[in-house]
Amino acid sequence: MTIKNRILSAIVILLFNFSIANAQTFNKPTAYWGLNYYAYIEDTATQDPFMEEKTKLLPTIFIGYKDETSIRSTTNKNSLSYFAEAALGQVEYSQYTGVGTHTHNYWKIQGEALYPLPENFYLGLGYRHLYDYLSDYGAGGYDRRNQLLYVPVGYVLNSKDGSAAKFQFNYLIEGKQNSYTASVLGYDLEHTQKDGYGFDISYTPKDATWEIFGRYWNIDDSNIVRGTLEPHNVTYEIGVKYAF
Secondary structure (H helix, E strand, O other): OOHHHHHHHHHHHHHHHHHHHOOOOOOOOEEEEEEEEEEEEEOOOOOOOOEEEEEOOOOEEEEEEEEOHHHHOOOOOOOOEEEEEEEEEEEEEEEOOOOOOEEEEEEEEEEEEEEEOHHHEEEEEEEEEEEEOHHHHOOOOOOEEEEEEEEEEEEEEEOOOOOEEEEEEEEEEEEEEEEOOHHHHOOOEEEEEOOEEEEEEEEEOOOOOEEEEEEEEEEOOOOOEOOEOOOOEEEEEEEEEEEO
8 A cells, every 4th residue: 555545544544533523413514524436437429438537446535514504494594505525536547548547646626505495495506626637647648627617406305204315406507628738739728518417416314424425427528629629428426424
């Protein structure tokens, strides 16, 4: 195990012990941490998959803060719900040619502001920013930045036993993909993604000290810039959160 992986493992152990000792619940504003599996897959008309990035050894670790009081409540509708989250992960990169397989890091920040509607429906605005260190490959590698602005629309199902499930559809307003290819092509590239959507689903048990979740994105081909485009891609995240 590398020094980097040892450090990440130590952080996970410390956070887990801290969350047990200082247990909070998702029924009120709270900080949280968690782990998730991550997969990003591109495909083209001739190659499916064209490229993949997937969690190999250590899961992505993230930390955040959220307040879902308004969208979970049947009576308290006087404030916005929100979350802000930062993540750091390591993935294995591979492509259909079999050349260039390697592991590298990425980081992500994401946030949403949600306005409660009647009957536990809600509407909001979300932003997701991911930076991918493909340059870790060495010669021929380059970093990439992806930004998504979207509208989340969702519903919270509160069960009689105190557990809750959240179902959310994300409508893409616009995506920006920056590829820092100057060292390879002599210039950088910026592509715009106009068509896409996503789904989020989560379940919180009665004690509300932890939560399981899944996230999915499906983004269509971008515009064409200098004869290139960002191909259709999907993203999967499956994980667990712990309140503290």
